[in-house]
Amino acid sequence: MGNVVELKVGLHCEDCIKKILKAIKKMQDIETYNVDTQLNKVIVTGNVTNEEVIRVLQKIGKSASTWEGEEINC
Numbered sequence: 001m002g003n004v005v006e007l008k009v010g011l012h013c014e015d016c017i018k019k020i021l022k023a024i025k026k027m028q029d030i031e032t033y034n035v036d037t038q039l040n041k042v043i044v045t046g047n048v049t050n051e052e053v054i055r056v057l058q059k060i061g062k063s064a065s066t067w068e069g070e071e072i073n074c
Contacts, residue, residue: 002031002046005053007064009042011035016062023060024053041067 011017017035020042024033030046042064044053050066057064 002029003048005042005044005048005050006067007042007050007053007057008040008067009035009057009062009064011037011040011042019060020057020062023056027052027056 009020020035024044027048030044030048033044035042054064
């Protein structure tokens with residue numbers, strides 16, 4: 001099993017969630033991915049890093065940060 005990436009992301013509506021899942025699904029080397037709408041959390045497992053997932057989310061206009069509170073600008 002690869003890395004587990006957990007990020008805070010604004011999940012405001014169904015369209016946001018669909019965009020996020022579609023973008024993540026296109027990433028290479030992922031094993032699983034999910035969103036937790038109650039916690040505004042995106043969880044991705046696989047051969048990926050926080051920075052890679054954040055970069056993909058930023059491309060679709062979403063800002064994301066790690067659960068430690070650091071915002072990573074790629």
